[in-house]
Amino acid sequence: MAPDREEGDSRMSNVTNVTDDLINALNAHDLESALECYTDEAVYVSPAGVGEGRDEIASFLGAFLTGFPDIRWTPWSTVVVCGNLVITQWALTGTHGGPFLMPNGEIIEATGRCVSVRGCSLRTMDGDHIAVHCVFYDQLELYAQLGAELVRQSR
Template identity: 45%
Template sequence: MTEARAVVTRLVAAINDHDLEAAMRCYTPAAAAVGPQGVADGVEEIAFYHTHMWEAFPDLHMTVWETVAEGDLVVLEATVAGTHSGPFLLPGGEPLEPSGKSISVRYCWTFTVEADVIVAQRVYYDQLEMYSQLGAHMEPDDPGTRGQ
């Protein structure tokens, strides 16, 4: 197993264990994470993201289907599943109150690893797939601009 792949494997285990300390040891202090929900700069913001997901989905679990590692780049395809039992922030910062609904969403994560820590993380998933499973509705910021 490559060094980069081993770091990502440790991160996935920490995410599935909901072990914030172990997860944060996988990142450099200046790491950046980018996803549909925005940019998290530094381990404090990345820690907030993980904590928020665990609070919203206390039984959150990631199943990795495929991992490809080449040099300092690791790409994994996974399914993230859980039950919506806590507040979940929607785009714009509105909390979606617990619905008790389950999600199973396909994710693709890319990681850049240097010196045995993650320096950059990018996550791609279909937000509409997740929000539909939660019963949430995505609305444009300004409904008056539809069709223009």
């Protein structure tokens, strides 16, 4: 029984190491290193949309790195479920110091406002790489902190 436990512990350690690598790369604003955490065909799902493949994922992650030059992800807890699903609860903090693309295509120019947003991520792993990354946070919380005008569109 001990070998199975060691193998399971090693597998859990590998997938949590990828989480640490991703967060460290994003906090260092090293987009290239962050993208190395994903498979070539990875899918990124967030409130702002869906990105397929590393180039599209780079667009989503790059938008945050550009809009918030001092952005920092702080993990609160990480849990591995069934060996390949990693769930992390986190907080994102930063100062809006650059252009930030809204989902409707508008760009909010730098406001100098500080933001703090809570969220969680679910990552399905394929070996030692992220295959699917689903990010959940309250867009309204973020946009309100930026002072964005949210206007209801008429049909």
